[in-house]
Amino acid sequence: MTDYLNFNQDRWNRVAKDRKNAYTIPLSHEQLMAAKDKPLEVFLTVGKPVPTDWFDKLVGKKILGLASGGGQQGPLFALKGYDVTIMDYSAEQLASDHMVAEREGLTIKTIQGDMTQPFPFADESFDLVFCPVSNVYIEDLTNMWQESYRVLKKGGLLMVGYMNPWVYLYDGDQVWEQPDSDLFLTYPLPFNARELEKAGKLAISPDYGYEFSHTWEEQIGGQLRAGFAMIDFYESKDNRHRLSTYASDYLANLSIKL
Ligand SMILES: C[S@@+](CC[C@H](N)C(=O)[O-])C[C@H]1O[C@@H](n2cnc3c(N)ncnc32)[C@H](O)[C@@H]1O
Known part of the structure:
Protein backbone atom coordinates (compact mmCIF):
# COMPACT_ATOMS: atom_id res chain seq x y z
CA MET A 1 0.00 0.00 0.00
CA THR A 2 1.15 3.54 -0.63
CA ASP A 3 1.99 5.87 2.26
CA TYR A 4 -1.33 7.68 2.29
CA LEU A 5 -3.25 4.37 2.39
CA ASN A 6 -1.12 3.09 5.28
CA PHE A 7 -1.66 6.35 7.13
CA ASN A 8 -5.44 6.15 6.62
CA GLN A 9 -5.51 2.47 7.59
CA ASP A 10 -3.66 3.23 10.86
CA ARG A 11 -6.08 6.05 11.49
CA TRP A 12 -9.12 3.77 11.01
CA ASN A 13 -7.60 1.14 13.30
CA ARG A 14 -7.01 3.73 16.00
CA VAL A 15 -10.42 5.34 15.65
CA ALA A 16 -12.13 1.93 15.66
CA LYS A 17 -10.20 0.73 18.70
CA ASP A 18 -11.19 3.83 20.67
CA ARG A 19 -14.71 3.86 19.15
CA LYS A 20 -13.98 7.48 18.31
CA ASN A 21 -16.65 8.19 15.74
CA ALA A 22 -20.13 7.08 14.77
CA TYR A 23 -18.84 4.80 12.00
CA THR A 24 -16.95 2.66 14.49
CA ILE A 25 -19.62 2.05 17.14
CA PRO A 26 -21.02 -1.45 16.72
CA LEU A 27 -24.75 -2.01 17.11
CA SER A 28 -25.88 -3.07 20.57
CA HIS A 29 -27.98 -6.14 21.29
CA GLU A 30 -30.94 -3.84 22.00
CA GLN A 31 -30.57 -2.04 18.66
CA LEU A 32 -30.49 -5.33 16.79
CA MET A 33 -33.51 -6.70 18.64
CA ALA A 34 -35.42 -3.51 17.85
CA ALA A 35 -34.54 -3.97 14.15
CA LYS A 36 -35.66 -7.59 14.04
CA ASP A 37 -39.32 -7.15 13.16
CA LYS A 38 -38.96 -3.93 11.16
CA PRO A 39 -38.05 -3.51 7.47
CA LEU A 40 -34.29 -3.43 6.87
CA GLU A 41 -32.91 0.03 7.66
CA VAL A 42 -29.30 0.58 6.62
CA PHE A 43 -27.33 3.70 5.77
CA LEU A 44 -24.98 4.48 2.88
CA THR A 45 -24.72 8.13 3.98
CA VAL A 46 -25.52 10.21 7.04
CA GLY A 47 -29.06 11.55 7.31
CA LYS A 48 -31.26 9.20 5.27
CA PRO A 49 -31.66 5.41 5.15
CA VAL A 50 -31.45 3.47 1.89
CA PRO A 51 -34.95 3.37 0.31
CA THR A 52 -36.49 -0.04 1.02
CA ASP A 53 -37.53 -0.44 -2.62
CA TRP A 54 -33.84 -0.66 -3.57
CA PHE A 55 -33.79 -4.05 -1.85
CA ASP A 56 -36.93 -5.17 -3.72
CA LYS A 57 -34.79 -5.07 -6.89
CA LEU A 58 -32.29 -7.57 -5.43
CA VAL A 59 -32.38 -11.00 -7.04
CA GLY A 60 -30.29 -12.99 -4.53
CA LYS A 61 -28.97 -12.76 -0.99
CA LYS A 62 -25.18 -12.75 -1.37
CA ILE A 63 -23.85 -9.42 -0.18
CA LEU A 64 -20.40 -7.87 -0.18
CA GLY A 65 -20.16 -5.04 2.35
CA LEU A 66 -17.33 -3.08 0.77
CA LYS A 80 -32.37 -10.31 7.88
CA GLY A 81 -31.10 -13.55 6.38
CA TYR A 82 -28.55 -12.26 3.88
CA ASP A 83 -25.31 -14.15 3.23
CA VAL A 84 -22.83 -11.47 4.32
CA THR A 85 -19.16 -10.91 3.55
CA ILE A 86 -17.55 -7.74 4.88
CA MET A 87 -14.33 -6.50 3.30
CA ASP A 88 -12.42 -3.69 5.00
CA TYR A 89 -8.72 -2.86 5.39
CA SER A 90 -9.11 -2.13 9.11
CA ALA A 91 -8.65 -5.22 11.28
CA GLU A 92 -10.20 -3.30 14.17
CA GLN A 93 -13.35 -2.51 12.18
CA LEU A 94 -13.63 -6.18 11.19
CA ALA A 95 -13.13 -7.21 14.83
CA SER A 96 -16.34 -5.31 15.63
CA ASP A 97 -18.27 -7.36 13.05
CA HIS A 98 -16.87 -10.55 14.61
CA MET A 99 -17.76 -9.38 18.09
CA VAL A 100 -21.38 -8.59 17.18
CA ALA A 101 -21.78 -11.79 15.12
CA GLU A 102 -20.52 -13.95 17.98
CA ARG A 103 -22.64 -12.12 20.56
CA GLU A 104 -25.82 -12.49 18.46
CA GLY A 105 -25.19 -15.93 16.94
CA LEU A 106 -25.04 -14.47 13.41
CA THR A 107 -22.82 -15.57 10.53
CA ILE A 108 -20.65 -12.86 8.97
CA LYS A 109 -17.60 -13.64 6.84
CA THR A 110 -14.89 -11.00 7.06
CA ILE A 111 -11.90 -10.39 4.87
CA GLN A 112 -9.17 -7.82 5.30
CA GLY A 113 -8.61 -6.15 1.96
CA ASP A 114 -7.82 -2.81 0.33
CA MET A 115 -10.40 -1.67 -2.22
CA THR A 116 -7.70 -0.02 -4.36
CA GLN A 117 -6.35 -3.53 -5.09
CA PRO A 118 -7.91 -6.52 -6.90
CA PHE A 119 -10.69 -7.88 -4.68
CA PRO A 120 -10.00 -11.39 -3.31
CA PHE A 121 -13.18 -12.91 -4.80
CA ALA A 122 -14.02 -14.87 -7.95
CA ASP A 123 -15.95 -13.27 -10.81
CA GLU A 124 -19.72 -13.08 -10.31
CA SER A 125 -19.68 -13.99 -6.60
CA PHE A 126 -22.24 -11.50 -5.26
CA ASP A 127 -25.78 -10.19 -5.80
CA LEU A 128 -25.07 -6.87 -4.08
CA VAL A 129 -22.04 -4.69 -3.40
CA PHE A 130 -23.00 -2.32 -0.58
CA CYS A 131 -20.50 0.48 0.01
CA PRO A 132 -21.22 3.16 2.63
CA VAL A 133 -19.28 6.44 2.29
CA SER A 134 -15.64 5.36 2.14
CA ASN A 135 -14.26 6.25 -1.27
CA VAL A 136 -13.42 9.69 0.14
CA TYR A 137 -10.37 7.89 1.61
CA ILE A 138 -8.96 6.69 -1.72
CA GLU A 139 -7.43 8.73 -4.49
CA ASP A 140 -8.28 6.67 -7.59
CA LEU A 141 -11.73 5.09 -7.93
CA THR A 142 -11.09 3.09 -11.10
CA ASN A 143 -10.22 -0.21 -9.42
CA MET A 144 -13.13 0.05 -7.01
CA TRP A 145 -15.69 0.37 -9.83
CA GLN A 146 -14.08 -2.25 -12.06
CA GLU A 147 -13.71 -4.79 -9.27
CA SER A 148 -17.24 -4.19 -7.96
CA TYR A 149 -18.50 -4.86 -11.49
CA ARG A 150 -16.37 -8.01 -11.84
CA VAL A 151 -17.45 -9.65 -8.56
CA LEU A 152 -21.17 -8.96 -9.16
CA LYS A 153 -23.40 -11.46 -10.92
CA LYS A 154 -25.31 -10.31 -14.01
CA GLY A 155 -28.28 -8.31 -12.71
CA GLY A 156 -26.37 -7.65 -9.48
CA LEU A 157 -26.65 -4.26 -7.76
CA LEU A 158 -24.17 -1.69 -6.54
CA MET A 159 -25.37 0.60 -3.74
CA VAL A 160 -22.81 3.28 -2.94
CA GLY A 161 -22.69 6.45 -0.85
CA TYR A 162 -20.18 9.27 -1.30
CA MET A 163 -19.47 12.89 -0.38
CA ASN A 164 -20.99 15.73 -2.36
CA PRO A 165 -17.71 17.32 -3.54
CA TRP A 166 -18.70 20.96 -2.92
CA VAL A 167 -18.18 20.60 0.86
CA TYR A 168 -14.42 20.39 0.20
CA LEU A 169 -14.38 23.97 -1.08
CA TYR A 170 -14.21 24.98 2.59
CA ASP A 171 -11.76 24.35 5.41
CA GLY A 172 -13.08 21.29 7.25
CA ASP A 173 -11.58 22.29 10.61
CA GLN A 174 -13.39 25.63 10.42
CA VAL A 175 -16.65 24.01 9.36
CA TRP A 176 -16.62 21.51 12.22
CA GLU A 177 -14.59 23.09 14.99
CA GLN A 178 -15.14 26.86 14.59
CA PRO A 179 -18.87 27.08 13.90
CA ASP A 180 -18.94 30.88 14.37
CA SER A 181 -16.06 31.73 12.04
CA ASP A 182 -16.54 33.22 8.56
CA LEU A 183 -16.08 30.70 5.78
CA PHE A 184 -14.15 31.40 2.57
CA LEU A 185 -13.72 29.47 -0.64
CA THR A 186 -10.43 27.75 0.23
CA TYR A 187 -9.70 24.71 -1.92
CA PRO A 188 -10.24 24.19 -5.66
CA LEU A 189 -11.94 20.93 -6.59
CA PRO A 190 -11.20 18.10 -6.74
CA PHE A 191 -9.81 18.30 -3.21
CA ASN A 192 -6.74 16.08 -2.95
CA ALA A 193 -5.13 16.03 0.51
CA ARG A 194 -2.05 14.21 -0.75
CA GLU A 195 -1.32 16.82 -3.44
CA LEU A 196 -2.09 19.70 -1.08
CA GLU A 197 0.30 18.30 1.51
CA LYS A 198 2.99 17.91 -1.16
CA ALA A 199 2.50 21.55 -2.13
CA GLY A 200 2.82 22.61 1.53
CA LYS A 201 -0.78 23.86 1.59
CA LEU A 202 -2.23 21.38 4.08
CA ALA A 203 -1.02 19.58 7.21
CA ILE A 204 -2.55 16.11 7.54
CA SER A 205 -4.04 15.42 10.95
CA PRO A 206 -3.63 11.86 12.24
CA ASP A 207 -7.20 12.22 13.54
CA TYR A 208 -8.67 12.62 10.03
CA GLY A 209 -6.18 11.29 7.50
CA TYR A 210 -6.09 11.92 3.76
CA GLU A 211 -9.35 12.71 1.96
CA PHE A 212 -10.20 13.15 -1.73
CA SER A 213 -13.33 14.82 -3.10
CA HIS A 214 -13.35 13.34 -6.67
CA THR A 215 -15.02 14.72 -9.78
CA TRP A 216 -18.42 13.67 -11.12
CA GLU A 217 -16.55 12.03 -13.98
CA GLU A 218 -14.74 9.86 -11.46
CA GLN A 219 -17.81 9.03 -9.34
CA ILE A 220 -20.58 8.69 -11.93
CA GLY A 221 -18.57 8.36 -15.15
CA GLY A 222 -16.34 5.77 -13.47
CA GLN A 223 -19.32 3.53 -12.67
CA LEU A 224 -20.73 3.89 -16.19
CA ARG A 225 -17.36 3.19 -17.83
CA ALA A 226 -16.96 0.06 -15.67
CA GLY A 227 -20.20 -1.19 -17.29
CA PHE A 228 -22.86 -0.22 -14.73
CA ALA A 229 -26.17 1.45 -15.55
CA MET A 230 -27.44 3.85 -12.89
CA ILE A 231 -31.06 3.38 -11.87
CA ASP A 232 -31.62 5.57 -8.81
CA PHE A 233 -30.04 8.35 -6.80
CA TYR A 234 -30.59 10.35 -3.59
CA GLU A 235 -29.06 13.14 -1.54
CA SER A 236 -28.85 13.50 2.23
CA LYS A 237 -27.69 15.97 4.85
CA ASP A 238 -25.54 15.72 7.96
CA ASN A 239 -27.22 18.24 10.23
CA ARG A 240 -24.30 18.25 12.67
CA HIS A 241 -22.56 21.02 10.70
CA ARG A 242 -23.61 24.33 9.14
CA LEU A 243 -22.83 23.57 5.48
CA SER A 244 -25.83 21.27 5.34
CA THR A 245 -28.15 24.24 5.86
CA TYR A 246 -27.12 25.34 2.34
CA ALA A 247 -27.18 22.07 0.37
CA SER A 248 -26.85 18.32 0.72
CA ASP A 249 -23.42 17.02 1.63
CA TYR A 250 -23.96 13.32 0.82
CA LEU A 251 -25.02 11.42 -2.31
CA ALA A 252 -25.93 7.81 -2.92
CA ASN A 253 -26.75 5.84 -6.04
CA LEU A 254 -28.04 2.48 -7.15
CA SER A 255 -26.41 0.89 -10.19
CA ILE A 256 -26.96 -2.41 -11.94
CA LYS A 257 -24.68 -4.79 -13.83
CA LEU A 258 -26.71 -5.45 -16.99
C1 LIG B 1 -17.14 5.81 7.12
S1 LIG B 1 -16.64 4.13 7.43
C2 LIG B 1 -18.00 3.23 6.74
C3 LIG B 1 -18.29 1.92 7.42
C4 LIG B 1 -19.20 1.92 8.56
N1 LIG B 1 -19.70 0.59 8.85
C5 LIG B 1 -20.40 2.85 8.47
O1 LIG B 1 -20.77 3.33 9.49
O2 LIG B 1 -21.01 3.09 7.44
C6 LIG B 1 -15.37 3.92 6.20
C7 LIG B 1 -14.77 2.52 6.20
O3 LIG B 1 -13.96 2.40 5.03
C8 LIG B 1 -12.83 1.63 5.34
N2 LIG B 1 -11.83 1.92 4.29
C9 LIG B 1 -11.32 3.12 3.96
N3 LIG B 1 -10.45 2.99 2.95
C10 LIG B 1 -10.43 1.68 2.62
C11 LIG B 1 -9.73 0.91 1.64
N4 LIG B 1 -8.83 1.49 0.82
N5 LIG B 1 -9.98 -0.40 1.54
C12 LIG B 1 -10.86 -1.00 2.39
N6 LIG B 1 -11.52 -0.35 3.36
C13 LIG B 1 -11.33 0.99 3.46
C14 LIG B 1 -12.46 2.07 6.75
O4 LIG B 1 -11.64 1.15 7.42
C15 LIG B 1 -13.85 2.21 7.39
O5 LIG B 1 -14.25 1.03 8.01
Whole structure:
Protein backbone atom coordinates (compact mmCIF):
# COMPACT_ATOMS: atom_id res chain seq x y z
CA MET A 1 0.00 0.00 0.00
CA THR A 2 1.15 3.54 -0.63
CA ASP A 3 1.99 5.87 2.26
CA TYR A 4 -1.33 7.68 2.29
CA LEU A 5 -3.25 4.37 2.39
CA ASN A 6 -1.12 3.09 5.28
CA PHE A 7 -1.66 6.35 7.13
CA ASN A 8 -5.44 6.15 6.62
CA GLN A 9 -5.51 2.47 7.59
CA ASP A 10 -3.66 3.23 10.86
CA ARG A 11 -6.08 6.05 11.49
CA TRP A 12 -9.12 3.77 11.01
CA ASN A 13 -7.60 1.14 13.30
CA ARG A 14 -7.01 3.73 16.00
CA VAL A 15 -10.42 5.34 15.65
CA ALA A 16 -12.13 1.93 15.66
CA LYS A 17 -10.20 0.73 18.70
CA ASP A 18 -11.19 3.83 20.67
CA ARG A 19 -14.71 3.86 19.15
CA LYS A 20 -13.98 7.48 18.31
CA ASN A 21 -16.65 8.19 15.74
CA ALA A 22 -20.13 7.08 14.77
CA TYR A 23 -18.84 4.80 12.00
CA THR A 24 -16.95 2.66 14.49
CA ILE A 25 -19.62 2.05 17.14
CA PRO A 26 -21.02 -1.45 16.72
CA LEU A 27 -24.75 -2.01 17.11
CA SER A 28 -25.88 -3.07 20.57
CA HIS A 29 -27.98 -6.14 21.29
CA GLU A 30 -30.94 -3.84 22.00
CA GLN A 31 -30.57 -2.04 18.66
CA LEU A 32 -30.49 -5.33 16.79
CA MET A 33 -33.51 -6.70 18.64
CA ALA A 34 -35.42 -3.51 17.85
CA ALA A 35 -34.54 -3.97 14.15
CA LYS A 36 -35.66 -7.59 14.04
CA ASP A 37 -39.32 -7.15 13.16
CA LYS A 38 -38.96 -3.93 11.16
CA PRO A 39 -38.05 -3.51 7.47
CA LEU A 40 -34.29 -3.43 6.87
CA GLU A 41 -32.91 0.03 7.66
CA VAL A 42 -29.30 0.58 6.62
CA PHE A 43 -27.33 3.70 5.77
CA LEU A 44 -24.98 4.48 2.88
CA THR A 45 -24.72 8.13 3.98
CA VAL A 46 -25.52 10.21 7.04
CA GLY A 47 -29.06 11.55 7.31
CA LYS A 48 -31.26 9.20 5.27
CA PRO A 49 -31.66 5.41 5.15
CA VAL A 50 -31.45 3.47 1.89
CA PRO A 51 -34.95 3.37 0.31
CA THR A 52 -36.49 -0.04 1.02
CA ASP A 53 -37.53 -0.44 -2.62
CA TRP A 54 -33.84 -0.66 -3.57
CA PHE A 55 -33.79 -4.05 -1.85
CA ASP A 56 -36.93 -5.17 -3.72
CA LYS A 57 -34.79 -5.07 -6.89
CA LEU A 58 -32.29 -7.57 -5.43
CA VAL A 59 -32.38 -11.00 -7.04
CA GLY A 60 -30.29 -12.99 -4.53
CA LYS A 61 -28.97 -12.76 -0.99
CA LYS A 62 -25.18 -12.75 -1.37
CA ILE A 63 -23.85 -9.42 -0.18
CA LEU A 64 -20.40 -7.87 -0.18
CA GLY A 65 -20.16 -5.04 2.35
CA LEU A 66 -17.33 -3.08 0.77
CA ALA A 67 -15.29 -0.93 3.19
CA SER A 68 -18.18 -1.62 5.52
CA GLY A 69 -16.58 -2.87 8.73
CA GLY A 70 -17.58 -1.62 12.17
CA GLY A 71 -20.36 -3.96 13.26
CA GLN A 72 -23.18 -1.92 11.78
CA GLN A 73 -24.47 -2.82 8.32
CA GLY A 74 -23.06 -6.38 8.39
CA PRO A 75 -25.03 -7.55 11.44
CA LEU A 76 -28.26 -5.95 10.16
CA PHE A 77 -28.00 -7.75 6.82
CA ALA A 78 -27.14 -11.04 8.56
CA LEU A 79 -30.10 -10.62 10.92
CA LYS A 80 -32.37 -10.31 7.88
CA GLY A 81 -31.10 -13.55 6.38
CA TYR A 82 -28.55 -12.26 3.88
CA ASP A 83 -25.31 -14.15 3.23
CA VAL A 84 -22.83 -11.47 4.32
CA THR A 85 -19.16 -10.91 3.55
CA ILE A 86 -17.55 -7.74 4.88
CA MET A 87 -14.33 -6.50 3.30
CA ASP A 88 -12.42 -3.69 5.00
CA TYR A 89 -8.72 -2.86 5.39
CA SER A 90 -9.11 -2.13 9.11
CA ALA A 91 -8.65 -5.22 11.28
CA GLU A 92 -10.20 -3.30 14.17
CA GLN A 93 -13.35 -2.51 12.18
CA LEU A 94 -13.63 -6.18 11.19
CA ALA A 95 -13.13 -7.21 14.83
CA SER A 96 -16.34 -5.31 15.63
CA ASP A 97 -18.27 -7.36 13.05
CA HIS A 98 -16.87 -10.55 14.61
CA MET A 99 -17.76 -9.38 18.09
CA VAL A 100 -21.38 -8.59 17.18
CA ALA A 101 -21.78 -11.79 15.12
CA GLU A 102 -20.52 -13.95 17.98
CA ARG A 103 -22.64 -12.12 20.56
CA GLU A 104 -25.82 -12.49 18.46
CA GLY A 105 -25.19 -15.93 16.94
CA LEU A 106 -25.04 -14.47 13.41
CA THR A 107 -22.82 -15.57 10.53
CA ILE A 108 -20.65 -12.86 8.97
CA LYS A 109 -17.60 -13.64 6.84
CA THR A 110 -14.89 -11.00 7.06
CA ILE A 111 -11.90 -10.39 4.87
CA GLN A 112 -9.17 -7.82 5.30
CA GLY A 113 -8.61 -6.15 1.96
CA ASP A 114 -7.82 -2.81 0.33
CA MET A 115 -10.40 -1.67 -2.22
CA THR A 116 -7.70 -0.02 -4.36
CA GLN A 117 -6.35 -3.53 -5.09
CA PRO A 118 -7.91 -6.52 -6.90
CA PHE A 119 -10.69 -7.88 -4.68
CA PRO A 120 -10.00 -11.39 -3.31
CA PHE A 121 -13.18 -12.91 -4.80
CA ALA A 122 -14.02 -14.87 -7.95
CA ASP A 123 -15.95 -13.27 -10.81
CA GLU A 124 -19.72 -13.08 -10.31
CA SER A 125 -19.68 -13.99 -6.60
CA PHE A 126 -22.24 -11.50 -5.26
CA ASP A 127 -25.78 -10.19 -5.80
CA LEU A 128 -25.07 -6.87 -4.08
CA VAL A 129 -22.04 -4.69 -3.40
CA PHE A 130 -23.00 -2.32 -0.58
CA CYS A 131 -20.50 0.48 0.01
CA PRO A 132 -21.22 3.16 2.63
CA VAL A 133 -19.28 6.44 2.29
CA SER A 134 -15.64 5.36 2.14
CA ASN A 135 -14.26 6.25 -1.27
CA VAL A 136 -13.42 9.69 0.14
CA TYR A 137 -10.37 7.89 1.61
CA ILE A 138 -8.96 6.69 -1.72
CA GLU A 139 -7.43 8.73 -4.49
CA ASP A 140 -8.28 6.67 -7.59
CA LEU A 141 -11.73 5.09 -7.93
CA THR A 142 -11.09 3.09 -11.10
CA ASN A 143 -10.22 -0.21 -9.42
CA MET A 144 -13.13 0.05 -7.01
CA TRP A 145 -15.69 0.37 -9.83
CA GLN A 146 -14.08 -2.25 -12.06
CA GLU A 147 -13.71 -4.79 -9.27
CA SER A 148 -17.24 -4.19 -7.96
CA TYR A 149 -18.50 -4.86 -11.49
CA ARG A 150 -16.37 -8.01 -11.84
CA VAL A 151 -17.45 -9.65 -8.56
CA LEU A 152 -21.17 -8.96 -9.16
CA LYS A 153 -23.40 -11.46 -10.92
CA LYS A 154 -25.31 -10.31 -14.01
CA GLY A 155 -28.28 -8.31 -12.71
CA GLY A 156 -26.37 -7.65 -9.48
CA LEU A 157 -26.65 -4.26 -7.76
CA LEU A 158 -24.17 -1.69 -6.54
CA MET A 159 -25.37 0.60 -3.74
CA VAL A 160 -22.81 3.28 -2.94
CA GLY A 161 -22.69 6.45 -0.85
CA TYR A 162 -20.18 9.27 -1.30
CA MET A 163 -19.47 12.89 -0.38
CA ASN A 164 -20.99 15.73 -2.36
CA PRO A 165 -17.71 17.32 -3.54
CA TRP A 166 -18.70 20.96 -2.92
CA VAL A 167 -18.18 20.60 0.86
CA TYR A 168 -14.42 20.39 0.20
CA LEU A 169 -14.38 23.97 -1.08
CA TYR A 170 -14.21 24.98 2.59
CA ASP A 171 -11.76 24.35 5.41
CA GLY A 172 -13.08 21.29 7.25
CA ASP A 173 -11.58 22.29 10.61
CA GLN A 174 -13.39 25.63 10.42
CA VAL A 175 -16.65 24.01 9.36
CA TRP A 176 -16.62 21.51 12.22
CA GLU A 177 -14.59 23.09 14.99
CA GLN A 178 -15.14 26.86 14.59
CA PRO A 179 -18.87 27.08 13.90
CA ASP A 180 -18.94 30.88 14.37
CA SER A 181 -16.06 31.73 12.04
CA ASP A 182 -16.54 33.22 8.56
CA LEU A 183 -16.08 30.70 5.78
CA PHE A 184 -14.15 31.40 2.57
CA LEU A 185 -13.72 29.47 -0.64
CA THR A 186 -10.43 27.75 0.23
CA TYR A 187 -9.70 24.71 -1.92
CA PRO A 188 -10.24 24.19 -5.66
CA LEU A 189 -11.94 20.93 -6.59
CA PRO A 190 -11.20 18.10 -6.74
CA PHE A 191 -9.81 18.30 -3.21
CA ASN A 192 -6.74 16.08 -2.95
CA ALA A 193 -5.13 16.03 0.51
CA ARG A 194 -2.05 14.21 -0.75
CA GLU A 195 -1.32 16.82 -3.44
CA LEU A 196 -2.09 19.70 -1.08
CA GLU A 197 0.30 18.30 1.51
CA LYS A 198 2.99 17.91 -1.16
CA ALA A 199 2.50 21.55 -2.13
CA GLY A 200 2.82 22.61 1.53
CA LYS A 201 -0.78 23.86 1.59
CA LEU A 202 -2.23 21.38 4.08
CA ALA A 203 -1.02 19.58 7.21
CA ILE A 204 -2.55 16.11 7.54
CA SER A 205 -4.04 15.42 10.95
CA PRO A 206 -3.63 11.86 12.24
CA ASP A 207 -7.20 12.22 13.54
CA TYR A 208 -8.67 12.62 10.03
CA GLY A 209 -6.18 11.29 7.50
CA TYR A 210 -6.09 11.92 3.76
CA GLU A 211 -9.35 12.71 1.96
CA PHE A 212 -10.20 13.15 -1.73
CA SER A 213 -13.33 14.82 -3.10
CA HIS A 214 -13.35 13.34 -6.67
CA THR A 215 -15.02 14.72 -9.78
CA TRP A 216 -18.42 13.67 -11.12
CA GLU A 217 -16.55 12.03 -13.98
CA GLU A 218 -14.74 9.86 -11.46
CA GLN A 219 -17.81 9.03 -9.34
CA ILE A 220 -20.58 8.69 -11.93
CA GLY A 221 -18.57 8.36 -15.15
CA GLY A 222 -16.34 5.77 -13.47
CA GLN A 223 -19.32 3.53 -12.67
CA LEU A 224 -20.73 3.89 -16.19
CA ARG A 225 -17.36 3.19 -17.83
CA ALA A 226 -16.96 0.06 -15.67
CA GLY A 227 -20.20 -1.19 -17.29
CA PHE A 228 -22.86 -0.22 -14.73
CA ALA A 229 -26.17 1.45 -15.55
CA MET A 230 -27.44 3.85 -12.89
CA ILE A 231 -31.06 3.38 -11.87
CA ASP A 232 -31.62 5.57 -8.81
CA PHE A 233 -30.04 8.35 -6.80
CA TYR A 234 -30.59 10.35 -3.59
CA GLU A 235 -29.06 13.14 -1.54
CA SER A 236 -28.85 13.50 2.23
CA LYS A 237 -27.69 15.97 4.85
CA ASP A 238 -25.54 15.72 7.96
CA ASN A 239 -27.22 18.24 10.23
CA ARG A 240 -24.30 18.25 12.67
CA HIS A 241 -22.56 21.02 10.70
CA ARG A 242 -23.61 24.33 9.14
CA LEU A 243 -22.83 23.57 5.48
CA SER A 244 -25.83 21.27 5.34
CA THR A 245 -28.15 24.24 5.86
CA TYR A 246 -27.12 25.34 2.34
CA ALA A 247 -27.18 22.07 0.37
CA SER A 248 -26.85 18.32 0.72
CA ASP A 249 -23.42 17.02 1.63
CA TYR A 250 -23.96 13.32 0.82
CA LEU A 251 -25.02 11.42 -2.31
CA ALA A 252 -25.93 7.81 -2.92
CA ASN A 253 -26.75 5.84 -6.04
CA LEU A 254 -28.04 2.48 -7.15
CA SER A 255 -26.41 0.89 -10.19
CA ILE A 256 -26.96 -2.41 -11.94
CA LYS A 257 -24.68 -4.79 -13.83
CA LEU A 258 -26.71 -5.45 -16.99
C1 LIG B 1 -17.14 5.81 7.12
S1 LIG B 1 -16.64 4.13 7.43
C2 LIG B 1 -18.00 3.23 6.74
C3 LIG B 1 -18.29 1.92 7.42
C4 LIG B 1 -19.20 1.92 8.56
N1 LIG B 1 -19.70 0.59 8.85
C5 LIG B 1 -20.40 2.85 8.47
O1 LIG B 1 -20.77 3.33 9.49
O2 LIG B 1 -21.01 3.09 7.44
C6 LIG B 1 -15.37 3.92 6.20
C7 LIG B 1 -14.77 2.52 6.20
O3 LIG B 1 -13.96 2.40 5.03
C8 LIG B 1 -12.83 1.63 5.34
N2 LIG B 1 -11.83 1.92 4.29
C9 LIG B 1 -11.32 3.12 3.96
N3 LIG B 1 -10.45 2.99 2.95
C10 LIG B 1 -10.43 1.68 2.62
C11 LIG B 1 -9.73 0.91 1.64
N4 LIG B 1 -8.83 1.49 0.82
N5 LIG B 1 -9.98 -0.40 1.54
C12 LIG B 1 -10.86 -1.00 2.39
N6 LIG B 1 -11.52 -0.35 3.36
C13 LIG B 1 -11.33 0.99 3.46
C14 LIG B 1 -12.46 2.07 6.75
O4 LIG B 1 -11.64 1.15 7.42
C15 LIG B 1 -13.85 2.21 7.39
O5 LIG B 1 -14.25 1.03 8.01
